[in-house]
Amino acid sequence: HCDKAPFIKASWNQVKHNEVDILYTVFKAYPEIQDRFPKFAGKDLEAIKETAEFAVHSTRIVSFMSEIVSLVGNPAVQSSIDLLLVKMANDHKARGVTKELFEKFNIAFMGYLKSHTTWDEKTENAWKVVGDEHHAIVYSILE
Template identity: 55%
Template sequence: TPCDDFKIMQEAWNTMKNEEVEILYTVFKAYPDIQAKFPQFVGKDLETIKGTAEFAVHATRIVSFMTEVISLLGNPDNLPAIMTLLSKLGKDHKSRGITVKQFDEFHEAFHNFLHTHSAWNDNVDAAWHCNEKKIRKVINANLE
């Protein structure tokens, strides 16, 4: 299945994973309701906060989480670790009042970023979608 092509997914991600600030900016720009959930960013001008250390720190937390999960893919021994990380992410965000709908929004905006990146192609897309579907299932089960 395309899920087994995790290597090309990891390679593509490696070319994008250092664009933390641009990734979070893309998400907040498309969905201000996501920005509004952050006590430190609510009501602030996105263009202004984009350049702050606080913004870079949070962008890096999110993107590093993704990097961690993506690096663990492909080895069945890592499955329990992946499940633990994803369940915790879902539970921690549920307790902040964040919804599946907002994760869908994040997802969509995040994809606009990925798709406009030069490392993206049909093979990466297929591998990404297959793995992402499974990942989102675990997160959603813990968000609901």
């Protein structure tokens, strides 16, 4: 995916430090995702958004994505992308997180990306092709 990587990296660079804003957008769109976090379940999103715990967890998720994006486009490290995704999926499966929840997460996430970056057809295609490949790995593990 050497040809797709520059488009992914260029758009990711525009939002990679919006950690809190990204997780807030996901929880706002899908409260059922928020409810799967013991720390956040049933709490007022507007209030938890301002907490250190929320910043810490947002940064864990977004840093994971940054790690993947930094590896994309380098064939020599494809197996490490696969390894990271398999580990992440297994960790979430163990917590009872489903494929359906991940699909919802992705819908909200892609909406955020489109509305906060300079978006065009090549960028959209790059995220679709590389995203589909990564989701196939994650979805083969989740139920």
